[in-house]
Amino acid sequence: MYRIEIDRSLCSGFGSCAELAPGRFVLGPDGIAAVPEAETDDEDVLEAAASCPMGAIAVYDERGRQAA
């Protein structure tokens, strides 16, 4: 289980997160990324977080350690 956090003040709307983990990340009407569900088992969120040019996405594992 992963927990996703987005720093919306950093997000620039690049959109790679929504391409690499569709459904886990969506771009809102303001163009800024949002997470419909903060927790997921989907490992694609790790690559999605790494792809963010602004470093706006953090993913934590079950022990609360940052996984991406």
Place this chain on the structure above:
Amino acid sequence: MSRNVVIVGAGLAGSRCAQTLRAEGFDGSIALVGEEPHPPYERPALSKEFLAGTREELLLQGSNAWAELEIDLELGVRVERIDTTRRLASTSRGDMVWDALVLATGARARRPAAFGGSGVHVLRTLDDARRLRAELVPGRRLAVVGSGFVGTEVASTAVELGVDVTIIDLASLPFELTLGPEVGRLLADRYRAHGVALRLGAGVESVLRRSDGAPRGIRLSDGMELGCDLVLLAVGAEPAGELLLGASVPIETDEGGRTGLPSVFACGDVAAPWSAELSRHVRLEHWTSAAEQAAGVARAILGREPGARPTPYFWSDQFGLRLQHVGSAEGWERIVLDGGETSLVARYLAQDGRLVAALLVNRPQQVGALRRELAPELLAA
């Protein structure tokens, strides 16, 4: 199958290559060798938040994470030469052998020989940024040579800090060739409105010095003298290709980051991967390009497909504007502008009307749609 990967260069590309190898299940040894003494860090903030003093934490990942991933971080180590026949790297701390070698040596800030000495800065590394930051004191006069992204971002930060800034460039407008004269004029007006003086169409001859050696001004190519207390040279970066090519030239690779030599790869600012779209090798000094190339090299080392090469992208934050650029900044014939200085979309079209690039100013909500328009194969987000 490689068991022993040596990565030269611990910037974003080298680090991302090492991380991706582990993420893809590689369980051999990985050495990540960096010349700088600092653990891998993010560079984009060096001209902005770090220079402004509003952000200190720049690490790519927590310092324990490297050990947890069993990535052997060799910091403060310089690779002197490589022997691609014996698969040997000679370093300042002894020899290392490899099955696969990744050259992620990056680029160095250009510093013309005539501009050495105290008070003349470049900005590439964390130490560069610390030195420059210490000198950005209210009321001092900074001359920025070069109106590219490093120069203009530093100008923006310095003005906020109360520094008196002049930008000097040979071009008649900033970004004229890449973004076009209309956008160049908008940006130049913005810089002036924020109190930056622009000396365009002028080259730099020499730094004038006081008797104590500190800069007192710059002599321009038109014979004029410009008073200043410190200088930033922001005239681009040259690829650190010496280890493989003996010169500061890009290392050409295929789309997967393979050089012509077996088991030798390159990625990041030093690399010029083949572009099928443009039918030539292209070196892009963008954050996203370095990250993507590095992940591709990791997959190539493991014998996997490198994955698609996404549309080039870069961004810049300056003078209250977020600039985002997608696509290739060359080969356009005309521009269609929509909006004004603080909210703008510039569409760059080829002769046949096809969109080749777009610049957004404070319009993050449109970058996703424009990326998809440029690369329709991207999944709808």
